Structure formats: C-alpha cells, structure tokens
Amino acid sequence: MVLKSKGGSVQNIFSHLADLCAKSKTMIVGVFAALIALFPFSAMAQVEPMAGQAVDRQTGFQLSVTPIMDSIVAFHDGILMWIITIIVIFVTILLAYIIVRYNKRANPIASKTTHNVLIEVIWTVVPIIILIVIAVPSFGVLADQQTIPDGERKYLGSNVFSFGEVDMPAPELTIKATGVQWSWDYDYVDYEGADFSSFMLSDEERLAQKPNEPRLLAVDYSLVVPVDTTVRVQVTAADVIHAFAVPSFGIKIDAVPGRLNETWFNVRKTGIYYGQCSELCGKDHAFMPISVRVVTKDEFAAWLAKFQSDGIEAAAEMLPPIS
Numbered sequence: 001m002v003l004k005s006k007g008g009s010v011q012n013i014f015s016h017l018a019d020l021c022a023k024s025k026t027m028i029v030g031v032f033a034a035l036i037a038l039f040p041f042s043a044m045a046q047v048e049p050m051a052g053q054a055v056d057r058q059t060g061f062q063l064s065v066t067p068i069m070d071s072i073v074a075f076h077d078g079i080l081m082w083i084i085t086i087i088v089i090f091v092t093i094l095l096a097y098i099i100v101r102y103n104k105r106a107n108p109i110a111s112k113t114t115h116n117v118l119i120e121v122i123w124t125v126v127p128i129i130i131l132i133v134i135a136v137p138s139f140g141v142l143a144d145q146q147t148i149p150d151g152e153r154k155y156l157g158s159n160v161f162s163f164g165e166v167d168m169p170a171p172e173l174t175i176k177a178t179g180v181q182w183s184w185d186y187d188y189v190d191y192e193g194a195d196f197s198s199f200m201l202s203d204e205e206r207l208a209q210k211p212n213e214p215r216l217l218a219v220d221y222s223l224v225v226p227v228d229t230t231v232r233v234q235v236t237a238a239d240v241i242h243a244f245a246v247p248s249f250g251i252k253i254d255a256v257p258g259r260l261n262e263t264w265f266n267v268r269k270t271g272i273y274y275g276q277c278s279e280l281c282g283k284d285h286a287f288m289p290i291s292v293r294v295v296t297k298d299e300f301a302a303w304l305a306k307f308q309s310d311g312i313e314a315a316a317e318m319l320p321p322i323s
C-alpha cells in the first residue's frame, strides 16, 4: 500500500518533469544555441599561456619545460580531452533526444521495460574499456614522475602513445626541500653549508626589490638550479604536511614530516618558474610560494661557489636580472 503510493508519487514527479521539459523545449534549444553562439568568443578569449607562471584568464596548462610535463600535456591533450569531449557530446545528444522523443506529449504511453541485458552489458563494459584506455598511459606518466632516472630507464616525454623514447641522465644534483610553516628550506645536500630558507616577499618588499616578479610568487631567495641537468628533489616537512609543486615542471609531491619523498626534473630552458605549496597546511598556506631560478651550468657553478664562500645574499646578487 505504502509502496504503491510512493511509486505513484515518484511517477508523478517524473510526469511533471517530462511536462516541464516539453514546455521548456524551446528554452533548451535556446540555451544550446546560446552556448554554440558563445563558443567562438570563448575560443577568442583564450590567452597565450607562458612557462613558469599563470596568465590572467588562462584556462589550460602553463607551458612545459620538462619531459614529465611534456608527457602530462600529451596525455591530457592527446587522450583525455578527446575522451571527455566525445562523452559529453554523446550524453548531451542522448539527453536531448530523450527529452524531445520521450516527453509526455510525444510519447503518452510509457514503456514498461525494466531490464535489457544487452544494454546493461554495454553500459558496464564500455566504461571499463574507457577507464583502461585512460589508466595505462596515466600509470606510465605517474611512474615516470616518481622514478629517479638512472641513465638507462626510458621516459615517455611527449611519446605517450609510443611508450618511452626519452633518455634521461642520472641526477647530478640533489636538493632537499623542506616545507615549513611558512617557508621552504632548501639544502644542496652534497655541498657544505649550502642551505637557506626562502620566504615570500610582501607587496612592499617586492615593489622595492623585485618589481618585475609577480605578486604572491616572488620570494627573497629562489632555488637555483642548472639547465639541462637532472635534479633529484627530496621533499619533506618540518611541521605539518605541505606539498612541493611546480606546474611547468609537472611535479607535485607531498612534503610529509618524518618521511622523505623523491621526485626529479630536468629543465630545458633557463628562466624563473613558480609553484606553490599544494597541500592545505594552515593559515599562510597561500603564502609559501616556490620559486625556481634555472640558469646556465656556468652561472650555477659560479653562484654555488659564491654561496659557499660569501653566503646566499652575495650569491643572489650575481644572478642576471629578470626581465
């Protein structure tokens, strides 16, 4: 009795919905038309992304400067976006077709069908296949991020489809990055006395010292690394969980107290690249940016020597200015 009345009310809701849909058919068509009309404008509004930092109104990735980020971009643009787009179009068409074809007015006598083995097998098996297609290259990219090069292992780079043609030399430099409330401490572990803390600059400090650098990303002392060199990054934290992330490098790894996580990068272009702490770590989570300065190998050697002899401030002054 209860069930019957319940079923009746659910049926009522559905018939109401169908009714509503039939009435709002013109409205739905209008919404689709508006979306299609807006599309060229949204495409036009696309801004050129850059490497190292985000640009206003940017929607895609920052430009890649490492093989890991190449593989992330290739995986995203070459596989994921296609799958997502095809699914969205398919579901939209299916939805529109059902709204138009099976509303109360067009289809007054509803079918009583409740099971269909073939269609149930299809809508179980097809998503599984789609997930496998996504998972295989995804795990490959993930394994690349977490496996420090040894000079022999092949990496995907942008060869997500051909599975591994990028050669990576073994690391020549190891840096330990420690997340601290609210800074990053960097230690060049193979070099005596080469460690420092990196703090975000306040607005006043930035305008006075580094007016060319972006707000909330500029720091007093950047991490400095050589170009075209494999750098191993050991990541940990001193207090709570932080995360070390630099979008253009394609790295993001948790900084966990009492644990040493490892990742790596090999940057092909000199410049300055910013990242941010990517694990909610407390009130100043948004104010502990990561700034990585990539310089030529000679500049790096000179910087490191100066750092060891005269300290971080003197070494920072040697670096070429940022345009």
Ligand SMILES: [Cu+2]
Binding pocket: 179, 241, 242, 243, 277, 278, 279, 280, 281, 282, 285, 288
């Ligand atoms: Cu943090």
